[in-house]
Amino acid sequence: NMSAGRPFRGCACFFTDNIFVGRFGLHQTPCLPEVPPNKNNWFKTMSRFLELFCSALLISDSVLCCLFQIEAEVQRRKQLIHQSVERRAIISKCYKPKHPEVYTLQDSFLAPEFLEILRFCTSPGADLQGLLSYLESFSDKRIYRLPVFTEEFCHAFVDELENFEQSDMPKGRPNTMNNYGVLLNELGMDEPFLTPLRERLLPLTALLYPELGGACLDSHKAFVVKYSLHEDLDLSSHYDNAEVTLNVSLGKEFTEGNLYFGDFNQEPSAVPKFMEVEHVRGRGLLHRGGQIHGALPIASGQRWNLIVWMRSSAIRNQLCPMCRRKPELVEAEGFGDGFTEPLQEEVPPTVDVCALG
Incomplete structure (x- = not known):
């Protein structure tokens, strides 16, 4: 995939920052922050880091567990591109869809409204x-x-996803926070379904989120998440690696599991105010990727949601939304993380992922 003739890239921070540690339900960056121009903020960050570190020393087994989880996750991330390409090739060759029609976006799938x-x-x-x-x-x-x-459409799509889940095909999971779900690019849905959907949303996002590049969302990452009893029940607070997110409820039948939203990550308040939003099958939520959010535990049934992280290279090329630094570009597959090479004759070399510590 290309944007104006330029291949998409990732940011090197994917291998060093925002590592989710499931035992604590927190995202960690396992390295000390550099001293920025605003030293007061840095000292506050360091004070909090040392406070947490000293507390953790009291339970050394938790510290070791945390470190092992972080290292395992870093190594997993370094293998993602290669493994994803392999899975997609196998699925393309061997998987027989139950509902092949759902792989190509049609107007009949879309609500009249x-x-x-x-x-x-x-x-x-x-x-x-x-x-x-x-x-x-x-x-x-x-x-x-x-x-x-x-x-x-929701019924047919979920039926197709369940058919894939029950097959013996290799399956990549959306991220470390979701253990159950499907990466839709590996099913071959990027070009025939998701790209047309993203492009059709541009007139809306241009009006709703102009400062986030709503008129030029030129890439995406899309996946389906599944919540049910004895599997994933809820989702910890986080923000998305996206400028704008679309979250569509697909069903099936379930109780509880509402989404909750807090502050925008760039505008934190001293006392965050959270609000809950119920799922309605077939309806989607549009929100800023940087909006802190999560999902409350499901009480019964199964809940499936389509998540589309929509990205604007024009915005994120200036500042990576995850590490809040100028992106350090690395090779990527497909849409990568939505970054593109700068428009100049002398392009700096990309980073060797395997050389990252």
Whole structure:
């Protein structure tokens, strides 16, 4: 995949920062921060780090467990590209879909209200206030709900996903926070389904999130997550590696498991205010990728959600949203993490992933 003729890349921080440690439900960066120009903030960070470290020393087995988990996760991340390419090749050759029609986006999959919203957004004079009259807004967090898919499509799509889950095909999981789910690029859905869906959303995101590159979201990472009893029940607080996220409830039948949203990660408050949002099958939530959020435990049934992290290279090329630094580019497969090489004659070499400590 290319953006204006430039291949997509990742940022080297993927191998050093934001390592999720399941035992504590926290993301860790296992290295001390460099001293930035604002030394006061650095000293606050260091004080907190030392406080946590000294507390952890009281339970050394937890410290060792944490370190082993971090190292294992770093090594796993270094193998991701190679393993993903292998899985996709096997799936493409050997897997027989139950519902092959769901792999290519069709208007019949989309809710009539969604198509009406698209018509408005592409009409002359379309503006934010007009668009908001079509959407359900939540507080002041710039979270919006809208119909996306029909009930019939949701049923067929989940049935297809369950068919894949029950097959003997190799399966890559979305991330370390979700142990159950499907990476949709490995099913071959990027070009025929997800890219057209992202492109159709651009008129909406251009009006809703102009400062986040809503008009030029040129790549994505998409996956489906599954929650059920005795599997993944909930999801810890986090923010997404995305400028804008689309989260669509696909079903099936379940109780509880609401999403909750806190602060925008770049605008933290002294006392964060959280709000809950219920899932509605076929409807999607649009929110800023940097919005802190999570999912409460499911009480019964199964919950499937389609997650699309939409990215703008024009925005993230300036500052990586995960490490908050100028991205240090590394080789990647497909859309990578949405970064692109700079437009200049002398392009600096990418980083050798295997050389990263």
